[in-house]
Structure formats: C-alpha cells, structure tokens
Amino acid sequence: MTQELVDTATEGERVFAALAPEGAVPPWEAIADLSPALGAQVRQGLGAIMARPQLDLRTRELATVCMLAALGGCEPQLEFHVGGALRAGATPAEVVEAISQVYLYAGFPRALNALQVAKKVLADHGPTVAG
Structure with missing residues (x-):
C-alpha cells in the first residue's frame, strides 16, 4: 500500500469512530468475508472524502x-x-x-x-x- 492509502484508511477509521454508535461494526469488517476489496474502498473513501477540511x-x-x-x-x-x-x-x-x-x-x-x-x-x- 502506498502512504496515501494508509493515511486515508486510517482517516476512514477515525471518521467511522466519530459517527458510529458505540460497538458498531465498521462496514469493511462486516463485509470482509464477502468482499474485502469493497470494504477497503469504503474505508478509504470515508477517509478521502469525509475527512477533507473544506x-x-x-x-x-x-x-x-x-x-x-x-x-x-x-x-x-x-x-x-x-x-x-x-x-x-x-x-x-x-x-x-x-x-x-x-x-x-x-x-x-x-x-x-x-x-x-x-x-x-x-x-x-x-x-x-x-x-
């Protein structure tokens, strides 16, 4: 993974934690057995878009x-x-x-x-x- 992808994934985890109720399972974990690639995209998308400062x-x-x-x-x-x-x-x-x-x-x-x-x-x- 590139540094950019690691950063957006980490930001995606941070955004999810800020929005989710306590104990909620992140979507990338909920679908990991079916589509880990889609889960990774969701996590990175949250970090790439939802964490932008604008x-x-x-x-x-x-x-x-x-x-x-x-x-x-x-x-x-x-x-x-x-x-x-x-x-x-x-x-x-x-x-x-x-x-x-x-x-x-x-x-x-x-x-x-x-x-x-x-x-x-x-x-x-x-x-x-x-x-």
Missing part, C-alpha cells in the same frame, strides 16, 4: 442524510447517518429541516420515508422535534 463533519453528515433520503431504499444507511449527524453536532431540528428540504427536490414519498427513519433515531437519542 466542510466540517456535521455539514457532510447533513448532506449525506439528504442524499440518502433522496435516493430512497437506503434506510439502514440513512439510520446510521441520521445518528452520525447527531453525533457530529447536528441538532434534531437541523436533521428534520434537512430532510424537509428533500421534499422539494426528490418528492414527498422520499421525505416521508426519511422522516420515519429519523423519527426512530431521534426517539432513541432523546428529545423529538416538531416543525
């Missing part, structure tokens, strides 16, 4: 929540990243507002589905929000 992790997580909500069909990843956004410093109101933005560009069903995921995560984290 946006803070909170902002990147809110953007990720919006993208996953707009895509639809990504509920497990959305659940992880709603929690990650909260752990990165976003407020429950900011998460809900970000998902509300999805309605305008990706449609009502996608926003509703995402809000249901967020509702579950927010309930697990404490206070709920209305708005």
Whole structure:
C-alpha cells in the first residue's frame, strides 16, 4: 500500500469512530468475508472524502442524510447517518429541516420515508422535534 492509502484508511477509521454508535461494526469488517476489496474502498473513501477540511463533519453528515433520503431504499444507511449527524453536532431540528428540504427536490414519498427513519433515531437519542 502506498502512504496515501494508509493515511486515508486510517482517516476512514477515525471518521467511522466519530459517527458510529458505540460497538458498531465498521462496514469493511462486516463485509470482509464477502468482499474485502469493497470494504477497503469504503474505508478509504470515508477517509478521502469525509475527512477533507473544506466542510466540517456535521455539514457532510447533513448532506449525506439528504442524499440518502433522496435516493430512497437506503434506510439502514440513512439510520446510521441520521445518528452520525447527531453525533457530529447536528441538532434534531437541523436533521428534520434537512430532510424537509428533500421534499422539494426528490418528492414527498422520499421525505416521508426519511422522516420515519429519523423519527426512530431521534426517539432513541432523546428529545423529538416538531416543525
């Protein structure tokens, strides 16, 4: 491995640790028996993109929540990243507002589905929000 790949992998591990709940298994470990190469790409991608200084992790997580909500069909990843956004410093109101933005560009069903995921995560984290 080159030094650059070692650094991005290490950064990917750091980013995952910052976003994940305690005890969560990193995706590169969860799929190691099926596709270690894809797992390595996920770890390096987290380090290469999510750790860049141009946006803070909170902002990147809110953007990720919006993208996953707009895509639809990504509920497990959305659940992880709603929690990650909260752990990165976003407020429950900011998460809900970000998902509300999805309605305008990706449609009502996608926003509703995402809000249901967020509702579950927010309930697990404490206070709920209305708005």
